Every structure is written in C-alpha cells, then in structure tokens.
Amino acid sequence: MEINIKKFVELGKTVRKDIINMLFCAGSGHPGGSLSCVELMVALYFKYLKHHSENPEWSERDMVVFSKGHVCPTLYSCLARSGYFPTDELDTLRQSCSRLQGHPSSVSELPGVEVATGSLGQGLSIASGMAIGFKLDKKDSKAYALLGDGELQSGQIWEAVMTAAQFKLNNLCAIVDNNKIQIDGFTEDIKSVEPLASKFKSFGWHVLEVDGHKYSEIFAAYDEFLAANLDKPTVIIAETIKGKGVSFMENKAGWHGKAPNSEEKELALQEIEEKDLGV
C-alpha cells in the first residue's frame, strides 16, 4: 500500500471506530449512512478542505454542509480528529446539554459546524448560496454538500441543482453518498433516483463517478473538481455500501437508525481494526 493512502486508511479506521463508540454511548443514531461516507469525508477533511481548526471562522475557509445531517457522527469524528474539539467530547453525542446534537446544530456552538442540518433536501441550496457568496467576494473558497441518495427524492434538491447550474457555480461540489438504502428499504424499491449520472448531466452539471470506498478514485475526483476550469457545478456520485466496514450492518436497512449493543459494538470494533478499507 502506498504510504500516502495508508495514512487515510488508518484515519478511516479511527473515524469508523469513533462512529461505533459514539452510537453505542448514545444508545441511538444512524450507523449505516455514517459508515458509508467515511472515505469520502476523510479525504475531504484531511486532504482537500481549506480550513483551520484553531480558527474555525477563518474568512478564507471552504465550507461543508452535511445535508444528510443524520450522519453527523462522521462529521463530529472528522472535526474532533482535525482538532476542532477534544475527542473525549465525542462520547456526549445525543446527550442532554451536549454540543454534539442528534443532528448538526450551529446553536450548540460546536466549532466547525456551519449550519444546522438534518431536515433532508435543504443542504444543497445552502451550499449553493455559500458558493454565490464566495463569488461575490471574489474568494477562492469552495462549498461542499454531502447528500444521500434517498434525499434526492426531495424536490428542493432539483430546485438547487437548477439554480447552481444557472449561476455557473463552479466552486460548488455536491457529493452523493449513493448507498442505495433509505429508512424503509432500498431506494430503488421506494422511489428510484437513478440514473443519477445522466440526470445531473442533463441538468448541466459536471459529473464524476467514483467508488466511494477507494481513495485513489476519490482523490482523483476532488483533484478534478479543484483543477477543472469549467463554468458548471460538480457532483461526485460515489457508489458506496451502507454500513461499510461492519459486515453485519452492510446493506441492511435495519441499521439505518439503530445503535449497536455492547456485544455488537465489540464485534464491529474488532472487524474495523482488522480490515484495511479504502484501497
């Protein structure tokens, strides 16, 4: 394994273990979608994002909107491991008076969280508004929005898709964690959002398709977004597996919103430690 990749594989393990521990402590939460976007977010937070954990309000920073806010364990882990707040605080997820709310909140003043999310379908519009703001100020900052495939059923997503194309927001990058499962089952069986790539293309977006559990492909996609001199927004459609890394959680709708018990937690942690994901 390349040394470059190895660092991210280890970070991915750390984040996955954080997710499992957090959800176990909380006794509720969303493991499936948190685990499916680990590589995508580890690559973003630890390689591409322009940010300073010691100065969260840095005016030149990039901004990230976790539109699929229920996967905030991944966000919180990435922020803590970036130094935004002590990692001990991760154990307070979903508890009374915690800054780690069940869905991201800017009211609880957790550094690194730009805006409250969790009501699905709204985050792309918010990131699009940020991208417009950056352009007005002639800043080089980028806006990223993490979307789930299920939330693409929301009409507002496509309103924002059109707005971003209309305003040629080449500083906006949507990341679709296409794990193909929503609360009630497979997205395909409930209301199919496919074919995603051709949908986004026909709406005037630059489309990149990657294996969302392979760093080499993820890096190539972010590199292309940052290097491409286009007059359109970019979407990275990432093929992912819900619950990735914990075999008994993988591809199971039942693990969308359920915390592991003590035994399941130990099994999960052991499996995460043993497997090198992202290669």
Place this chain on the structure above:
Amino acid sequence: MEKKATRFGYGEAIVELGKKNKNIVVLSADVTESTASHLFAKEFPERFFNVGISEQDLICEAAGLSLTGKIPFISAYSIFATGRAWEQIRNTVGYSHLNVKIVGTHAGLLVGPDGATHQALEDIALMRVIPNMKVVVPCDYIEAKKATELLAKDIGPAFLRLGRANMPIITNESCDFELGKAKIMKEGADATIFACGVMVSEALKAAEILAHEHISIEVVNIHTVKPIDRQAIVKFAMKTGAVVTAEEHQVSGGFGSAVLEVLTTSEDLTRFVPVEMVGMQDCFGESGLPYGLLAQYGLTDVEVVKAVKKVLQRKR
C-alpha cells in the same frame, strides 16, 4: 389622502440600502417587479438573484449567502415564501439564527382579484411561532421604508409583511419608528384599538366615526408583532379597560392572538378587560376588488365600530 402600496416602500428603501452597504443582496422567485425588487435588480444586477419558482430553494440559498456575511432580502409572495417554505424557514433560518430577511408581499385580502390562493391570511401566525423570528407589519408605505432600513441593521431572521394594493399614507418621515415599540396614533379614553397593517388606517377611520357619537377611542399601531411591546399593550388596555384587535389575517393565531397572549399572562393587568377581535373569521378569501373584499369580509372601519360598541357593552 395620498396612497401607496407598502411593497414600494421596501422596493425604494432596499435600493438606497444597497448603495450604502455592498453586503445587501436581494433574491427573488420570479416575481421581481411585483415585489418591487426590480429597482434593486436594475441598480445592482450582480447582487440580485432570481431563482425562479422555487421558494424552498430560495430560502436556503439566502441562508447560504448569509453564512458568507451577506444580508439577503428575499422578495416573494407571502403565501409562498412563508407557507411553502415554512419548514425551511424554521429549520434552516430560524434555528440557526441566520441573518435572512423574508419580505412577503401580496399579504392579505388586498391582493384582490388573484383570489384566495394568493391571499396570505395565515402568514403572521406561521412566522411568529418560529423562535428567533421578528415579525413586522407596517401600516403604510413610509413605515415599510423605515422597517426595511431597521431590519437591514438588525441581526437575525425577520419577516416583513407587505401588501400589493395602495394604502393610505398615515405617518410621515419624521414620525418615530422603533422595532418592538408600539406607536399611539390617536389618544382616547373609552376603548383601545390595537391594529397592524392596513387595519391601522381603518381603525383611525372608525375612531373618527365614533367621535361623532362622543365615544373616545385610542388607536395603537403595533407594527412589530414580534417581539411585541408587552408593556404598551398592558398599559393601554388598563387605561381604557376595553380592547379591540384588528388585523388583515385570520383571527386565530395571528396578531390578535398575540395581543391576547400578552393580556392573559400579564401580572400587571389587574382588572378585567374585554376584548373583541376583528379579522378573518376562519375562512378563505376570493376574487374581488381589494377594498371591496375588506368590506365583504368584515375588515373595515364599519366592522371596527361594531366591535368597539360590542366591547363597550362588555366593559364593566
């Protein structure tokens, strides 16, 4: 009496604000000219964004802009801005206390011929229940201008409720206007009318009619429905001992309800004060001439007079 729609007060003020502050941006949803934001669009095309007929996106685009330090004013029909996008306003703008100004024009029956689907009669209720949200309902064109100026300086979410039709201009440039402060329009002793929006001028007309019958009416303009001026409401209710509320909105949940909430929970209200409410009585509007509809649905001076007489009978 000179008449002008409140939407033009906003439209003119926002251009002047745009000249002074480059962070002011305006967003529209395909109703640019009718919301009077075309003046800003013409002057500052680079700071004007028309997102088309998509109010949910509109609210959240503005949210994103505010997060980069901009001061977005959203210009849209009130029914769609506050109704269709309510949950976006609640969860994204209100909860995160974002500096987004929602300017809802075409509020109330005064929309006229477009009919019930376009007449927002629930928007005060919808907006005032959202924590952090300020709600301002100017009584005329001049107040709309002043409200726009003050809201641009104020930090946090706000809803500015404006009308389509021309309304009498009943204040002047030198009148005081402070967010959250009630304003006495006419002093009186027998009953107090608390009103907002177009009903302030209807209340003043009612007071004139009643003066001929030697009934002395106090008219108080509550342009800021939230945060409401509790002190003034209690003081003026105690002074006359009889209250009428008047609004171009459903009587339940809106402005009148806000006044009642103050009166029923105030420790300083030490006597029984009967209240009558003028407003839409749990029904939808329809097509018609703006002021014809006000008369048809009981939102004119005549109905206010009736309500005053009724409340005076109940006064002990």
